[in-house]
Amino acid sequence: MAMASRALLLLGGATPTNHRRLLFTRGVATFSSSISLLHAKLDRVIIRCCSTSNSPSPSSSLEPPDVPRLAATARISLTPQEIEEFTPKIRQVVDWFGQLQDVELQTVEPALRADTDGDQLREDVPETFDNREALISSVPSYEEPFIKVPKVLNKESE
């Protein structure tokens, strides 16, 4: 985890000017200083490389990043110049993570989550969240009674 927090690949940020902001995205971590944004458009693929002394392993076993595809899944459009510019930088980050591939895991049980004792279930009993106003007021664009979002007609998936 420490490693992960030292190098974050954040997908799904937003700037006030970007109408994507209207989409709710989890994984939008708060980030403050020492980030040099590569480009205004790149704010959705924010790469924050820590100043580590470990240089990226050139023999990484990870696939090199397919930046056009990444951009498509993040629903942003990049110019060919931008793709050219970002590719080595994203690759650097991926390679840096690639070092994890070297960790020997054959003998370790997969740990998907922090398992707790007993079943973590709840009864089917309704409870009203009592601060609805705060929820609504945090919505960037709201027009009673709906949340306003940019017109989207082509759904990627169900």
Place this chain on the structure above:
Amino acid sequence: MASLLCRGILMYPPLLNYAAFLRRKSHVFYCTMSTTEAQTATQGSQSTQIKISPHRKKKGLDNILKDYEAIIGIETHVQLSTLTKAFCCCLYNYGSQPNSNICPVCMGLPGALPVLNSKVIECAVKLGLALNCKLNLKSKFDRKQYFYPDLPKGYQISQFDVPIAYGGHIDLDLPVEFGGGHRRFGITRVHMEEDAGKLLHSGNGSYSQVDLNRAGVPLLEIVSEPDMRNGIEAAEYAAEIQRLVRYLGVSNGNMQEGSLRCDVNVSVRPIGQAKFGTKVEIKNLNSFSSVNRAIDFEIARQALLLSEGQDDQIVQETRLWEEGSQKTVTMRKKEGLSDYRYFPEPDLPGVTLTKDYVDSIRNCLPELPEVKRRRYEKMGLSMQDVLFLANDVNVAEFFDATIAKGADVKLAANWIMGDIAAYMKNEKLSIDEIKLTPQELAELIASIKRGTISGKIGKEILFELMAKGGTVKGMIEEKDLVQITDPAEIEKMVDKVLLDNPKQLEQYRGGKTKLQGFFAGQVMKASKGKANPGLLNKVLLEKLNATS
């Protein structure tokens, strides 16, 4: 002749007209019978025209279709009728004020954590067992990532590689009017997931509107094996799923409200070809008849393209069924496989089922539609009756309760399917809403059988019982409706009627014996409908023919 017709179709500008072609086909379908001769007679004169008569086109399409077979699989989303959402305590009610039932969890706010509703597991196990599935005693949730404004978290909590249930099947009977027959379709898997919010597109505005009330509502997705071959089989599969979830009480199965949603995959291949054709998905099917019609349209569309050598025009895509124009239209083309970047949901523990838990649910399952149908069949009811009675769980329960009170099986079925069903339809009531109880229906049937009341009076009482309630006994006493079976009393009435209608009596005796009906009617009227019809006619005939 056949090849000539096919050539006629090939002459048609490819692709341009198949929609019109198929649309017309549906009209012709119903009128062909009566117009065959007229069509044949005019075909000669039409041969000079470029336009092909609808009749010939229909025949051509049938010719094409017989060389192809369709492979159909269905994904059904069933919205569970739990009180609260899947992972938070928000209430869910269809039709609530938009964005009224929301909380940080279903809005996907950072830091909010999901906690699974135990009822969702219960529903999944019930449905899994009812679909004859094997259960994964250890399953888990996964994240399915995609961007869309109705999905606040940016991912849907679903089950990917380890669904809660898999490898089952469903049995159904095709309706008699479609040729009947029993079918068994495979069930690939059943998994738990959450619904997305509702996205509304404003008419001409540049924005869309989101209602998150539905976000996080529990769904069960049922994936069928590609076992269906035509629209009817697919529609009946969907109807049986609806019946099943209603019998189990896990969902209201309402298609109009979107509580039951079917996505259909259709591919067509020449008969004898091992390789599957290109798969096309159809969405926006909100009734069983649209499932049926959309599939048959799509099969015809693909078969026609294949027959014209335009295989490349069939692409892997999602198409929408347009109810207005009765055709499917492209919604989006699929560029390769979607990449949902699934990974195990770290915020939720695995789902573990114990054998005891599964057994306790298995022991509480109600009698399921298939078992009920087979039981009714064994009682000697016709398939038409069986399908009607078992179709609606409430009707089936009413019928079962009526015969449990000793009512004759066939008579009970006739009353329910006849006058009771007609009344429910007219008054737009369900069988639970009418005031008649199974107990009283059984009593009514018994009273008629005993001869206490006539069938005609029974019918009158039935309508009162349905509208106002009460008991058969009470109503017979209150209204003095007991059937008159005393021959002396009937004789008296017959005598009076003959005396009051000397002219008709003379005519009858002069040979106009048809007037017997007139006299019977008059006597029945005099008895206020209470005279036993058999006895009445016997006495009447004796008297009418007495002095002749």
